Amino acid sequence: MSEREFSGIIDMNLVILEKSGGILYGGKEIGEGALMCLSHQVELEEGYVLRSYFSMLTKYPIFQKLNAFFSSYLERVESSPEEGCEYPGIEHLELVKTVEMIGYPGKPKMEIYTTLKAVAGNETSEIDSIHLESLLDMPVKLGKLKHIVLGDRVDTFEFQTVFTLFEFIDGIAWELGFHGRPVQCQLRR
Amino acid sequence: MFERILFATTASPTCDDAAKVAFDLADKYNSEKLFVFHVPGFPTRGYSQFLRDSRTGDEEQISPEYLDWIHEEMKNTYGTLLEDCKNCEVITRIGVPSTEILRMARENSVDLIIMGAHTRQEDVGATRYRSISGSNMRKVAQKARCPVLIISRPCTTCFKLFSHIVFATDFSKPAGSAFQFAMDAAKDVGARLYLFHAVDISGLHVGRELNQKDIEERVAAAKKKMEEKYVSKMGDFDNYEIAIWEGLPYVEVLKYARDKQADLVVMAHHTKDVDPEEAELGGTVEQVVLRSACPVASVNRPDRL
Numbered sequence: 215m216s217e218r219e220f221s222g223i224i225d226m227n228l229v230i231l232e233k234s235g236g237i238l239y240g241g242k243e244i245g246e247g248a249l250m251c252l253s254h255q256v257e258l259e260e261g262y263v264l265r266s267y268f269s270m271l272t273k274y275p276i277f278q279k280l281n282a283f284f285s286s287y288l289e290r291v292e293s294s295p296e297e298g299c300e301y302p303g304i305e306h307l308e309l310v311k312t313v314e315m316i317g318y319p320g321k322p323k324m325e326i327y328t329t330l331k332a333v334a335g336n337e338t339s340e341i342d343s344i345h346l347e348s349l350l351d352m353p354v355k356l357g358k359l360k361h362i363v364l365g366d367r368v369d370t371f372e373f374q375t376v377f378t379l380f381e382f383i384d385g386i387a388w389e390l391g392f393h394g395r396p397v398q399c400q401l402r403r
Numbered sequence: 404m405f406e407r408i409l410f411a412t413t414a415s416p417t418c419d420d421a422a423k424v425a426f427d428l429a430d431k432y433n434s435e436k437l438f439v440f441h442v443p444g445f446p447t448r449g450y451s452q453f454l455r456d457s458r459t460g461d462e463e464q465i466s467p468e469y470l471d472w473i474h475e476e477m478k479n480t481y482g483t484l485l486e487d488c489k490n491c492e493v494i495t496r497i498g499v500p501s502t503e504i505l506r507m508a509r510e511n512s513v514d515l516i517i518m519g520a521h522t523r524q525e526d527v528g529a530t531r532y533r534s535i536s537g538s539n540m541r542k543v544a545q546k547a548r549c550p551v552l553i554i555s556r557p558c559t560t561c562f563k564l565f566s567h568i569v570f571a572t573d574f575s576k577p578a579g580s581a582f583q584f585a586m587d588a589a590k591d592v593g594a595r596l597y598l599f600h601a602v603d604i605s606g607l608h609v610g611r612e613l614n615q616k617d618i619e620e621r622v623a624a625a626k627k628k629m630e631e632k633y634v635s636k637m638g639d640f641d642n643y644e645i646a647i648w649e650g651l652p653y654v655e656v657l658k659y660a661r662d663k664q665a666d667l668v669v670m671a672h673h674t675k676d677v678d679p680e681e682a683e684l685g686g687t688v689e690q691v692v693l694r695s696a697c698p699v700a701s702v703n704r705p706d707r708l
Binding site for chain 1 (some may be wrong): 464605650654658693694
């Protein structure tokens with residue numbers, strides 16, 4: 215039993231995302247009340263992969279309304295091989311939260327956003343050049359919170375953090391919305 | 404087709420993809436001139452001897468040495484590309500970047516402006532809260548009298564080999580200029596032209612929800628409009644296809660472009676019923692520019708077509 219499960223207090227606000235796409239709340243799978251869990255914090259079951267994320271969307275179609283691209287992603291997932299969709303050189307995908315203090319341009323401000331990155335060893339990299347079909351069986355993990363102060367991306371602070379179910383669904387969907395490289399050009403000619 | 408090209412650059416890695424397209428285009432079209440143009444910053448006030456760097460916000464003294472240094476840095480940045488380019492000119496000017504780019508384009512009667520989508524490298528997540536596209540790109544696309552080609556991803560095919568050009572329209576007046584450019588480009592390179600319109604049924608706005616009959620009527624009306632407005636002007640050009648989809652416009656444009664393996668998406672830069680002088684970059688174009696796998700050409704005036 216984890217420290218969090220043992221406390222029983224935070225547990226009230228926790229959902230566990232299963233590898234199969236199910237969502238557990240209080241040890242039981244949630245039904246029609248899925249929307250009520252959007253503000254709950256998430257934990258990922260061991261072996262959770264990007265395909266599990268899309269299985270969740272299929273299992274709880276109400277979440278598909280959160281992003282206009284979901285229907286086309288699900289079509290692509292449907293037409294992909296059922297296993298082996300992995301990209302060499304990447305160990306896992308990590309959802310990271312960033313708090314950034316910005317001094318210029320414009321007035322000083324603070325922004326909070328999530329990013330999905332590829333992780334290999336201690337290195338992280340962008341995934342926008344990798345096609346969705348090559349990422350489906352990559353493990354997904356929840357990362358830390360990065361604090362960037364006034365553009366200094368080298369000396370960043372890192373903290374433990376939690377992600378809500380909404381941040382998890384929306385963060386991955388937003389990132390995938392920017393995916394695409396014209397590989398078809400190379401293939402065609 | 405592109406005699407005089409202006410490549411507006413921040414001289415940083417964010418413009419590398421745009422640089423490759425610009426130099427390639429100038430080479431393939433044997434262009435009379437390619438201007439490699441950079442505006443490092445704007446004077447702190449009036450005729451001040453100091454400038455504020457437009458990327459970092461740092462204050463720098465304007466001196467011949469400083470300008471020479473920038474010029475030299477530009478030459479180093481594009482070293483190999485410049486060596487292979489016969490008619491290139493590297494130009495640096497102090498001022499507000501968007502204003503200077505437009506001024507430069509006007510003074511030199513350029514046929515095409517090529518830009519990257521961003522001034523600086525952004526995390527994808529960050530674009531959610533910031534201006535989704537670079538403000539300079541937005542201002543240039545809004546006011547330029549010539550087409551603006553915006554490159555945000557590596558382009559693996561050179562312009563002359565483009566074989567699928569998608570023209571996405573909202574039937575506005577500026578879309579007519581975009582159509583002209585798309586058709587000229589398709590004829591020039593022998594590409595298939597896809598005329599596309601998305602009927603907005605996203606349900607994001609308050610109003611009567613469309614039923615199936617309404618949607619079918621709108622699709623039919625859009626198809627008729629497509630025939631009247633564009634097909635009638637094509638003459639003997641028959642390498643085209645019409646498609647009307649329904650959904651959220653930018654999502655449908657991107658899905659259609661992907662489906663057709665588009666090499667180029669051409670759009671007018673703002674939504675209809677807006678004066679070109681006052682229009683912001685259309686939300687649909689902004690979304691398409693950053694998410695599209697291929698280059699996007701924003702055209703809103705017929706002056707330099």
